[in-house]
Amino acid sequence: MIARKNLAAFGIAAAIAATAGALPSATPSAHAYTYNYGAISYSYSGRVSYAVDYPSAGAAANAAKARCGGDCGYFTFFNSCGAVAYQFGYGQTRVGRAHGYPTRAGAERAARAEAGWGSQVRGWACTTRPR
Known part of the structure:
Protein backbone atom coordinates (compact mmCIF):
# COMPACT_ATOMS: atom_id res chain seq x y z
CA MET A 1 0.00 0.00 0.00
CA ILE A 2 2.78 2.45 0.90
CA ALA A 3 4.65 1.55 -2.25
CA ARG A 4 1.54 2.24 -4.31
CA LYS A 5 1.15 5.71 -2.68
CA ASN A 6 4.81 6.52 -3.29
CA LEU A 7 4.53 5.35 -6.89
CA ALA A 8 1.42 7.53 -7.42
CA ALA A 9 3.13 10.54 -5.82
CA PHE A 10 6.19 9.99 -7.99
CA GLY A 11 3.99 9.74 -11.10
CA ILE A 12 2.23 13.01 -10.32
CA ALA A 13 5.53 14.77 -9.63
CA ALA A 14 6.98 13.47 -12.89
CA ALA A 15 3.93 14.64 -14.85
CA ILE A 16 4.17 18.12 -13.31
CA ALA A 17 7.90 18.31 -14.07
CA ALA A 18 7.36 17.22 -17.66
CA THR A 19 4.69 19.84 -18.36
CA ALA A 20 6.43 22.69 -16.49
CA GLY A 21 8.68 23.39 -19.47
CA ALA A 22 5.70 23.71 -21.80
CA LEU A 23 3.84 26.23 -19.65
CA PRO A 24 4.56 29.95 -19.94
CA SER A 25 6.70 31.42 -17.21
CA ALA A 26 5.01 33.55 -14.57
CA THR A 27 8.04 35.86 -14.43
CA PRO A 28 8.49 38.36 -17.25
CA SER A 29 11.48 37.88 -19.49
CA ALA A 30 14.48 40.17 -19.22
CA HIS A 31 13.61 41.75 -22.59
CA ALA A 32 9.98 42.50 -21.81
CA TYR A 33 10.51 46.27 -22.19
CA THR A 34 13.01 47.84 -24.55
CA TYR A 35 14.53 51.28 -24.15
CA ASN A 36 15.34 52.98 -27.44
CA TYR A 37 17.46 56.09 -26.89
CA GLY A 38 17.71 59.15 -29.07
CA ALA A 39 19.64 62.40 -29.01
CA ILE A 40 19.48 65.75 -30.74
CA SER A 41 22.65 67.80 -31.05
CA TYR A 42 22.54 71.53 -31.87
CA SER A 43 24.75 74.58 -32.15
CA TYR A 44 23.86 78.24 -31.68
CA SER A 45 24.69 78.85 -35.33
CA GLY A 46 21.74 76.65 -36.33
CA ARG A 47 23.33 73.26 -37.06
CA VAL A 48 21.21 70.31 -35.92
CA SER A 49 21.73 66.55 -36.07
CA TYR A 50 20.03 63.61 -34.45
CA ALA A 51 20.44 59.91 -33.71
CA VAL A 52 17.67 57.48 -32.75
CA ASP A 53 17.19 53.87 -31.64
CA TYR A 54 20.49 53.39 -29.82
CA PRO A 55 20.90 50.98 -26.87
CA SER A 56 22.09 53.70 -24.47
CA ALA A 57 21.84 57.45 -23.99
CA GLY A 58 25.61 57.80 -24.29
CA ALA A 59 25.73 55.99 -27.63
CA ALA A 60 22.93 58.17 -29.02
CA ALA A 61 24.60 61.36 -27.76
CA ASN A 62 27.98 60.39 -29.25
CA ALA A 63 26.42 59.65 -32.65
CA ALA A 64 24.48 62.93 -32.73
CA LYS A 65 27.49 65.00 -31.58
CA ALA A 66 29.75 63.36 -34.19
CA ARG A 67 27.39 64.49 -36.95
CA CYS A 68 26.95 68.02 -35.60
CA GLY A 69 30.46 69.10 -34.66
CA GLY A 70 32.59 69.98 -31.67
CA ASP A 71 30.75 73.13 -30.61
CA CYS A 72 27.34 71.44 -30.36
CA GLY A 73 25.32 70.81 -27.26
CA TYR A 74 22.92 67.90 -27.00
CA PHE A 75 20.04 66.34 -25.10
CA THR A 76 18.81 62.76 -24.93
CA PHE A 77 15.45 61.03 -24.63
CA PHE A 78 14.05 57.49 -24.74
CA ASN A 79 10.94 55.89 -26.22
CA SER A 80 9.63 59.34 -27.15
CA CYS A 81 10.18 62.40 -29.35
CA GLY A 82 12.37 65.46 -29.06
CA ALA A 83 12.71 68.74 -30.98
CA VAL A 84 14.85 71.86 -31.11
CA ALA A 85 13.67 75.32 -32.19
CA TYR A 86 15.56 78.56 -32.83
CA GLN A 87 14.70 82.22 -32.60
CA PHE A 88 17.30 84.38 -34.34
CA GLY A 89 17.26 88.12 -33.93
CA TYR A 90 18.37 91.21 -32.06
CA GLY A 91 21.95 89.98 -31.94
CA GLN A 92 21.19 86.82 -30.02
CA THR A 93 19.96 83.31 -30.60
CA ARG A 94 17.44 81.61 -28.34
CA VAL A 95 17.22 77.83 -28.44
CA GLY A 96 14.23 75.84 -27.25
CA ARG A 97 14.67 72.17 -26.43
CA ALA A 98 11.97 69.60 -25.77
CA HIS A 99 12.26 65.90 -25.02
CA GLY A 100 10.11 63.10 -23.67
CA TYR A 101 6.97 63.90 -25.68
CA PRO A 102 4.80 61.12 -27.14
CA THR A 103 4.40 62.85 -30.52
CA ARG A 104 6.43 64.96 -32.90
CA ALA A 105 3.82 67.74 -32.75
CA GLY A 106 3.99 67.86 -28.95
CA ALA A 107 7.77 68.09 -28.94
CA GLU A 108 7.78 70.80 -31.62
CA ARG A 109 5.16 72.85 -29.78
CA PRO A 130 8.45 49.17 -27.86
CA ARG A 131 5.52 46.88 -28.58
Whole structure:
Protein backbone atom coordinates (compact mmCIF):
# COMPACT_ATOMS: atom_id res chain seq x y z
CA MET A 1 0.00 0.00 0.00
CA ILE A 2 2.78 2.45 0.90
CA ALA A 3 4.65 1.55 -2.25
CA ARG A 4 1.54 2.24 -4.31
CA LYS A 5 1.15 5.71 -2.68
CA ASN A 6 4.81 6.52 -3.29
CA LEU A 7 4.53 5.35 -6.89
CA ALA A 8 1.42 7.53 -7.42
CA ALA A 9 3.13 10.54 -5.82
CA PHE A 10 6.19 9.99 -7.99
CA GLY A 11 3.99 9.74 -11.10
CA ILE A 12 2.23 13.01 -10.32
CA ALA A 13 5.53 14.77 -9.63
CA ALA A 14 6.98 13.47 -12.89
CA ALA A 15 3.93 14.64 -14.85
CA ILE A 16 4.17 18.12 -13.31
CA ALA A 17 7.90 18.31 -14.07
CA ALA A 18 7.36 17.22 -17.66
CA THR A 19 4.69 19.84 -18.36
CA ALA A 20 6.43 22.69 -16.49
CA GLY A 21 8.68 23.39 -19.47
CA ALA A 22 5.70 23.71 -21.80
CA LEU A 23 3.84 26.23 -19.65
CA PRO A 24 4.56 29.95 -19.94
CA SER A 25 6.70 31.42 -17.21
CA ALA A 26 5.01 33.55 -14.57
CA THR A 27 8.04 35.86 -14.43
CA PRO A 28 8.49 38.36 -17.25
CA SER A 29 11.48 37.88 -19.49
CA ALA A 30 14.48 40.17 -19.22
CA HIS A 31 13.61 41.75 -22.59
CA ALA A 32 9.98 42.50 -21.81
CA TYR A 33 10.51 46.27 -22.19
CA THR A 34 13.01 47.84 -24.55
CA TYR A 35 14.53 51.28 -24.15
CA ASN A 36 15.34 52.98 -27.44
CA TYR A 37 17.46 56.09 -26.89
CA GLY A 38 17.71 59.15 -29.07
CA ALA A 39 19.64 62.40 -29.01
CA ILE A 40 19.48 65.75 -30.74
CA SER A 41 22.65 67.80 -31.05
CA TYR A 42 22.54 71.53 -31.87
CA SER A 43 24.75 74.58 -32.15
CA TYR A 44 23.86 78.24 -31.68
CA SER A 45 24.69 78.85 -35.33
CA GLY A 46 21.74 76.65 -36.33
CA ARG A 47 23.33 73.26 -37.06
CA VAL A 48 21.21 70.31 -35.92
CA SER A 49 21.73 66.55 -36.07
CA TYR A 50 20.03 63.61 -34.45
CA ALA A 51 20.44 59.91 -33.71
CA VAL A 52 17.67 57.48 -32.75
CA ASP A 53 17.19 53.87 -31.64
CA TYR A 54 20.49 53.39 -29.82
CA PRO A 55 20.90 50.98 -26.87
CA SER A 56 22.09 53.70 -24.47
CA ALA A 57 21.84 57.45 -23.99
CA GLY A 58 25.61 57.80 -24.29
CA ALA A 59 25.73 55.99 -27.63
CA ALA A 60 22.93 58.17 -29.02
CA ALA A 61 24.60 61.36 -27.76
CA ASN A 62 27.98 60.39 -29.25
CA ALA A 63 26.42 59.65 -32.65
CA ALA A 64 24.48 62.93 -32.73
CA LYS A 65 27.49 65.00 -31.58
CA ALA A 66 29.75 63.36 -34.19
CA ARG A 67 27.39 64.49 -36.95
CA CYS A 68 26.95 68.02 -35.60
CA GLY A 69 30.46 69.10 -34.66
CA GLY A 70 32.59 69.98 -31.67
CA ASP A 71 30.75 73.13 -30.61
CA CYS A 72 27.34 71.44 -30.36
CA GLY A 73 25.32 70.81 -27.26
CA TYR A 74 22.92 67.90 -27.00
CA PHE A 75 20.04 66.34 -25.10
CA THR A 76 18.81 62.76 -24.93
CA PHE A 77 15.45 61.03 -24.63
CA PHE A 78 14.05 57.49 -24.74
CA ASN A 79 10.94 55.89 -26.22
CA SER A 80 9.63 59.34 -27.15
CA CYS A 81 10.18 62.40 -29.35
CA GLY A 82 12.37 65.46 -29.06
CA ALA A 83 12.71 68.74 -30.98
CA VAL A 84 14.85 71.86 -31.11
CA ALA A 85 13.67 75.32 -32.19
CA TYR A 86 15.56 78.56 -32.83
CA GLN A 87 14.70 82.22 -32.60
CA PHE A 88 17.30 84.38 -34.34
CA GLY A 89 17.26 88.12 -33.93
CA TYR A 90 18.37 91.21 -32.06
CA GLY A 91 21.95 89.98 -31.94
CA GLN A 92 21.19 86.82 -30.02
CA THR A 93 19.96 83.31 -30.60
CA ARG A 94 17.44 81.61 -28.34
CA VAL A 95 17.22 77.83 -28.44
CA GLY A 96 14.23 75.84 -27.25
CA ARG A 97 14.67 72.17 -26.43
CA ALA A 98 11.97 69.60 -25.77
CA HIS A 99 12.26 65.90 -25.02
CA GLY A 100 10.11 63.10 -23.67
CA TYR A 101 6.97 63.90 -25.68
CA PRO A 102 4.80 61.12 -27.14
CA THR A 103 4.40 62.85 -30.52
CA ARG A 104 6.43 64.96 -32.90
CA ALA A 105 3.82 67.74 -32.75
CA GLY A 106 3.99 67.86 -28.95
CA ALA A 107 7.77 68.09 -28.94
CA GLU A 108 7.78 70.80 -31.62
CA ARG A 109 5.16 72.85 -29.78
CA ALA A 110 7.13 72.67 -26.51
CA ALA A 111 10.42 73.59 -28.22
CA ARG A 112 8.84 76.64 -29.90
CA ALA A 113 7.30 77.71 -26.60
CA GLU A 114 10.72 77.58 -24.91
CA ALA A 115 12.50 79.45 -27.73
CA GLY A 116 9.89 82.20 -27.82
CA TRP A 117 7.51 83.89 -30.21
CA GLY A 118 8.45 83.60 -33.88
CA SER A 119 10.78 80.65 -33.40
CA GLN A 120 11.21 77.92 -35.99
CA VAL A 121 11.72 74.20 -35.45
CA ARG A 122 15.06 73.21 -37.00
CA GLY A 123 15.12 69.52 -36.01
CA TRP A 124 13.06 66.76 -34.47
CA ALA A 125 13.40 63.02 -33.90
CA CYS A 126 11.33 60.17 -32.50
CA THR A 127 12.58 56.80 -31.33
CA THR A 128 10.82 53.54 -32.14
CA ARG A 129 8.34 52.66 -29.38
CA PRO A 130 8.45 49.17 -27.86
CA ARG A 131 5.52 46.88 -28.58
